[in-house]
Amino acid sequence: MTSASAAPIAAAPVVTVPIALGDRSYDIRIGDGLLDDPASWQGLPRAAVAAIVTNTTVAPLYAQRLAAALAPHYGRVLQIELPDGEAHKDWQTLDQIFSALLAASADRKTVLFALGGGVVGDMTGFAAASYMRGIPFVQVPTTLLAQVDSSVGGKTAINHPLGKNMIGAFYQPLRVLCDLAVLDTLPERELSAGLAEIIKYGPIADADFLGWIEDHLDALLARDRAAMAHAVRRSCEIKAWVVGQDEREGGLRAILNFGHTFGHAIEAGLGYGEWLHGEGVGCGMVMASDLSVRLGLMPPAFLDRMQRLVERARLPVRGPALGAERYLELMRVDKKAEGGEIRFVLIEQLGRAVMRAAPDALVRETLAAHAG
Structure with missing residues (x-):
């Protein structure tokens, strides 16, 4: 591997890092203001329904902006709001996603958008891998941890009382969008x-x-x-x-x-x-x-x-x-x-x-x- 340079690289409008996995390949897009950039959503599958899966902390900050960006491309944009925190990364919370999709008559072309940190990303990916045996999803990570790790690579899972991330699937997203601007609202601990x-x-x-x-x-x-x-x-x-x-x-x-x-x-x-x-x-x-x-x-x-x-x-x-x-x-x-x-x-x-x-x-x- 090539090593890192000795000094920071000035932030470009968009930097693309490819994940080479044959027919499951996709790009990680890194830059400022990607949520509001129409190019972020180009080339994704179109469908009657898109669903934003987020949580109670992130939804008030960014869900409306993402919904507005997706509205031109989908007939309906649902919002599925989950409780926040690792303690809710379980079967019961995962089932909320399935219930909302079924209630909305979401079909196999429905696209899920994971708007949140690692917990939201993992559960959305697992839901996408499982619903109707597999529907497309996009990672829109809003925490630094999710941007540099959990949103990338297709590992999806929920926790079990006896072990972390023990129930899940490998399922790759269509794209990962790392908007650096959203990190401005991240709490210091996160x-x-x-x-x-x-x-x-x-x-x-x-x-x-x-x-x-x-x-x-x-x-x-x-x-x-x-x-x-x-x-x-x-x-x-x-x-x-x-x-x-x-x-x-x-x-x-x-x-x-x-x-x-x-x-x-x-x-x-x-x-x-x-x-x-x-x-x-x-x-x-x-x-x-x-x-x-x-x-x-x-x-x-x-x-x-x-x-x-x-x-x-x-x-x-x-x-x-x-x-x-x-x-x-x-x-x-x-x-x-x-x-x-x-x-x-x-x-x-x-x-x-x-x-x-x-x-x-x-x-x-x-x-x-x-x-x-």
């Missing part, structure tokens, strides 16, 4: 959560990008538009490169889960909702960095570097006191586990990740150092 997913791309795939993030983190926290444009673009480029080689997570794509095994355990252990996903990932990256050091893959300085960066991003670096056995129990139902053996994404060289098991004794040492 901004930091998104930075966690940006940070992960450096250790796993691009050492130069990790250095760039360290140099420009203050600009990202201040929402500097040029810095944000470059961070979103580079993150999407890396994810597109990975997904293009391993769409269904048979091997390489698992590296995108750096920090997620620990992070998902935190989220599930707390019942989904107390910590944001990005907060779990941030803390999980510190834990995974610690484990990388304990296994002799990386020097201790790497852990110090990652912990400083995660702290600077205003993310937690110490997990909740769930107890080591509860952490291990939750991680054994992680999707990367095989035969009950936990497999972690670890760093073996800056810019290169590896997936491997670790002795429970070492995992307990990591948890003792970074949880409770």
Whole structure:
């Protein structure tokens, strides 16, 4: 892969990052004001019905603008408003989407538009994959985390009380539209959560990008538009490169889960909702960095570097006191586990990740150092 440049790239009106998946290929469009740009909606299927799936937080901000943009292209534009939060990423909330579509007599040509963060995007994608065995959908992510990670790559899912994202499907969108302007309304906590997913791309795939993030983190926290444009673009480029080689997570794509095994355990252990996903990932990256050091893959300085960066991003670096056995129990139902053996994404060289098991004794040492 090519490395990141040393300085921010000035935000262009629209930057396109392609996802190469044969007949399922699509573009990620990144720029300012994409919601109101007629070009954003060109080339999409036309239908009698379009449905905007959003939540109670995002709807008052952007649903009306999106509906106005879609109105010239669809006979009816429905709005399906879900409760906000990870705690609602479940069967009951998913069924609200199906019920609204059936009540509106939505057919197989109906297009869904996911307007929101990762929860809305995941549930809309899963609904699209399932309704009438598959209808088209478009991702319109409104959080930084969704723009750089969850909206890209076609992983859709809901949570189960026993594990995060355990029920879902691989189902690609027709397009991803990352309007940088919507990040201006993002709460500070959500901004930091998104930075966690940006940070992960450096250790796993691009050492130069990790250095760039360290140099420009203050600009990202201040929402500097040029810095944000470059961070979103580079993150999407890396994810597109990975997904293009391993769409269904048979091997390489698992590296995108750096920090997620620990992070998902935190989220599930707390019942989904107390910590944001990005907060779990941030803390999980510190834990995974610690484990990388304990296994002799990386020097201790790497852990110090990652912990400083995660702290600077205003993310937690110490997990909740769930107890080591509860952490291990939750991680054994992680999707990367095989035969009950936990497999972690670890760093073996800056810019290169590896997936491997670790002795429970070492995992307990990591948890003792970074949880409770």
